[in-house]
Amino acid sequence: MTAPAATADKIVEMIRAALAPHGLFLRGTVNFPSAEAAPLLADGRPAASVVLTGNIGGSLWPPFGAWRDGMPDRGGADPLDTWSKTVIQPVAESVGATCFFPSDPPWQPFQQWAMQAEGLKPSPLGILIHPRFGLWHGYRGALGFDRPLPETGERAAEHPCDRCTAKPCMSACPANALAEERFEVGLCRGHLRSEAGRAGCLSAGCLSRAACPVGSDSRYSEGQLRFHMAALSL
Template identity: 80%
Template sequence: MTAPSATADKTIEIIRAALAPHGLFLRGTVNFEAGEAAPLLGDGRPAASVVLIGNIGGSLWQPFSAWRETEPEGKSTDPLDTWSKATIEPVAAACGATAYFPSDPPWQPFQQWAMRAEGLKPSPLGILIHPRYGLWHGYRGALGFDRPLGETGERATGHPCDNCSAKPCMSACPAEALAGERFDVGLCRGHLCTDAGRAGCLAHGCLSRAACPVGATHRYPPEQLCFHMAALEL
């Protein structure tokens, strides 16, 4: 693999500066080996690297909310995806990259990229847990390049869930969706359709997610929690 160049380092700084006003951060880099499965660039070649872009805690909420106030009501069925594209695509164009988004086919393996780039592992809820940010982070897009780039984020050391004996996330779930070996999406969604579910998790955010002590200071603001829960198709 070709080593990242000084030009690559400059590209990283340009991207960081462009994303900062929008509350978005470079979360990590995956450099692909020759012959390894990689996403395609706009010209059909396989990418040599991808850089993940995402939020930390509620970092994007104010910029997104301000943008949303300028958009006509009902113009977008998923305003956060629309905002993400409107924010990230110009950055991709400016640095000669290809933009990828979790909402677009062909579905890119964002979770696999994140585990590889940041060393994260899934929590019992299925959400990747970060040792500093806990469950309060996300990935809004990625940029693909025809050259390798240097590190753009910090790698996790250890898995927070391994050192958590109490596991309050599991006992906090009113639907007992975490009682089995895997998170039971059906039980979760069924509970959200009840009066108790609508008054609890749907109105205030997932109770199991809130019970996790890791990264509690990065918890999303109430408005953002309500937005994400309201976006669920029940």
């Protein structure tokens, strides 16, 4: 149970302060209108709200890199997921919350939560596009509470793809994985395993993602791009 002395606003500030050194931000709040729409907390009750946490641009990359460099096995098979849990779980425990992670069953609708919390929509790549950060952001976990919490993110006023007529993300894909305005992950992975793919997207990052002009100043570093592309190619 959340400590009675901690107000909802205080809880939000505690989470924000605890996540900041790790390059993670509060990415929005979802307050559930009914128990049927809510995930279950650790004690079996339906959550009243979830607070999304994640990165903006490459904000998490330096803290994550320092952590991984200090691990004997470089963080194991899924180092970013492991690091996220290492960081977020203690924060959740400190405020009496239940953690939810995109990598763990029962699978939670993170994309739907993000669309509801921040008003975002999917790009042709399937990644939610943000009007300021473009395709350079992510969600690393969520904290579930037994009480409603105030808004913690900013809501998008428009969807950048709606006013984009050139669609450079689609024409830039060397695997034609976006030919039907739907991301075909099989075509993408097949290309990444080819000689051309290893020399291109796998080493420099997704060409389609880079072609989007929105949020270009939030673009990931080369090391982070290679990390994510290597994970996608598996």
